[in-house]
Amino acid sequence: MTVPPAPAGDRPAAATTPAAELRFEEVVKRYPGADAATIEGLSLTVPAGEILVLVGPSGCGKTTAMRMVNRMIEPTSGRILIAGRPTAEREPAELRREIGYVIQQTGLFPHRTVADNIATVPRLLDWSRDRIAARTTELLDLVGLDATFAGRYPTQLSGGQRQRVGVARALAVDPPLMLMDEPFGAIDPITRDRLQNELLRLQRAQPRTIVFVTHDIDEAIKLGDRVAVMRPGGHLAQYATPAELLLAPADEFVERFVGADRALKRLALGRVRDLPLERPALVRHDDPSAWVRAQLGDAEVPYPLVVDPDGRPVAWLDEDDLAAERVDAAAGSPVAIVSRDDVLRDAFSTVLAHAVQYAAVVDDAGAVVGVLSSDAVARELAPAPAPAEPEPAA
Ligand SMILES: Nc1ncnc2c1ncn2[C@@H]1O[C@H](COP(=O)(O)OP(=O)(O)OP(=O)(O)O)[C@@H](O)[C@H]1O
Ligand SMILES: [Mg+2]
Structure with a gap:
């Protein structure tokens, strides 16, 4: 019997029974x-x-x-x-x-x-x-x-x-x-x-x-x-x-x-953290547009993401928004926000509900840690390759 014996002092039974194979x-x-x-x-x-x-x-x-x-x-x-x-x-x-x-x-x-x-x-x-x-x-x-x-x-x-x-x-x-x-x-x-x-x-x-x-x-x-x-x-x-x-x-x-x-x-199995995140260009309200355009060169996402001083997402900008001399956060598009712990299914529906098909992935404090694209999710959905069979030598 694996039930722990009642100790003399009658403590409540501690949950200590090991699970069994x-x-x-x-x-x-x-x-x-x-x-x-x-x-x-x-x-x-x-x-x-x-x-x-x-x-x-x-x-x-x-x-x-x-x-x-x-x-x-x-x-x-x-x-x-x-x-x-x-x-x-x-x-x-x-x-x-x-x-x-x-x-x-x-x-x-x-x-x-x-x-x-x-x-x-x-x-x-x-x-x-x-x-x-x-x-x-x-x-x-x-x-x-x-x-x-x-x-x-x-x-x-x-x-x-x-x-x-x-x-x-x-x-x-x-x-x-x-x-x-x-x-x-x-x-x-x-x-x-x-x-x-x-x-x-x-x-x-x-x-x-x-x-x-x-x-x-x-x-x-x-x-x-x-x-x-x-x-x-x-x-x-x-x-x-x-x-x-x-x-x-x-x-x-x-x-x-x-x-x-x-x-x-x-998609119900995976979490946002399981997918590779993309690196956006993070910019601030009032940054010079020319500088912002230059940042895009290094980014993996085609749109700059405006963040507040704490790194929290505010808006996406597109080419038209950059026509002005400086960034105006209020002119940008709303950002879909997901957390690293979200299940992919929920994250995907959040992304789909937004005009810009990228979601800002945030940490516990709400700061941006990367971007999840609908493409990355779609790749996750692609039929898996058949179990590897030895390739005939070419
Ligand atoms: N005591 C019994 N005597 C004879 N046949 C039985 C007995 N109990 C179950 N069966 C038969 O064994 C088969 C499996 O029954 P079981 O109850 O294990 O199915 P199950 O997968 O749990 O079904 P369900 O999803 O409907 O609960 C059924 O065809 C049932 O009629
Ligand atoms: Mg049954």
């Missing part, structure tokens, strides 16, 4: 009476602390694959290992207490308060009341619910709040492994986006090994360190990082599943 070895599941196997020889390894997303059409065996991990379903053959230890050697009840499990919607006990729901496994493990209370407070805070939620019942919560409680409950004993079966499936897109971001934030704060099931390829690409695309019959169509999946779908099935807009989806 998860490994499927030639796992087969054939339900009794079924003609074909539901899972056919599934082999994959999820490194400790990573999110594996299982994605695929309905009925392809995602839930089956996931439930074999905590022995809610027994494999017909093959092995599953958690931190190198075969699950078959473990008591199913013990395994289930150790593995966090979030299921869709119906997961909470309706007649128990939020606090009691969260305390389910700690109670089974005989934690003291003080330790449970402290952990509950800590978890509610972690999932963004204030303490007044502790006494409410699931029916008194919104769908998104219920999901948060589900996540808090699964995290209660700081599991080395979490299973999440379409946890955000029935939630409106905005709340869903927020819950996804919160999951990523929790994951950055303390990485766990997570198996996350979804139908939604966009969710898979956003959350997964690795994505397993399954096809009916429990075959693994591709197991890859999101970028690999988008750049080089293994076959037509994956390509269709990933979608015709996969080039655009790739």
Whole structure:
């Protein structure tokens, strides 16, 4: 058991359990009476602390694959290992207490308060009341619910709040492994986006090994360190990082599943900082136009960028603006401004919304550090070259 023992002083349980590697070895599941196997020889390894997303059409065996991990379903053959230890050697009840499990919607006990729901496994493990209370407070805070939620019942919560409680409950004993079966499936897109971001934030704060099931390829690409695309019959169509999946779908099935807009989806993966920035000519209001023209020679951007005394972008100038003797910032065009941390998709739409197809990239203080061009983004969108094959000697 990896749950830390309750110390005598009843400190709240510190989140210290190391994440565990998860490994499927030639796992087969054939339900009794079924003609074909539901899972056919599934082999994959999820490194400790990573999110594996299982994605695929309905009925392809995602839930089956996931439930074999905590022995809610027994494999017909093959092995599953958690931190190198075969699950078959473990008591199913013990395994289930150790593995966090979030299921869709119906997961909470309706007649128990939020606090009691969260305390389910700690109670089974005989934690003291003080330790449970402290952990509950800590978890509610972690999932963004204030303490007044502790006494409410699931029916008194919104769908998104219920999901948060589900996540808090699964995290209660700081599991080395979490299973999440379409946890955000029935939630409106905005709340869903927020819950996804919160999951990523929790994951950055303390990485766990997570198996996350979804139908939604966009969710898979956003959350997964690795994505397993399954096809009916429990075959693994591709197991890859999101970028690999988008750049080089293994076959037509994956390509269709990933979608015709996969080039655009790739923009959701990158950040402005990933692209080479261009160097503009930075000038000031009232600079002599002749001097400004001379600066353009060294710049990588055809327009001078007017900045204020703190280096913050003010306006783009064009040839007409330089007809005057001195720079008049008020005559220039508005500047699209993006930060180095922005995702490329958002930066691209900002650039497209402006007449000048260059965005000023700024640092935390708002000062210009470079320029992102729509061309640079378009190059990022260009189809990737096929995996390198040895060139025949010319
Ligand atoms: N207990 C069972 N007995 C017999 N067949 C089952 C059982 N549970 C699931 N199946 C079958 O196994 C296949 C895979 O089911 P599973 O629930 O794993 O799919 P899934 O990928 O999670 O689908 P969904 O996306 O709809 O949740 C389905 O064809 C299903 O009918
Ligand atoms: Mg399912």
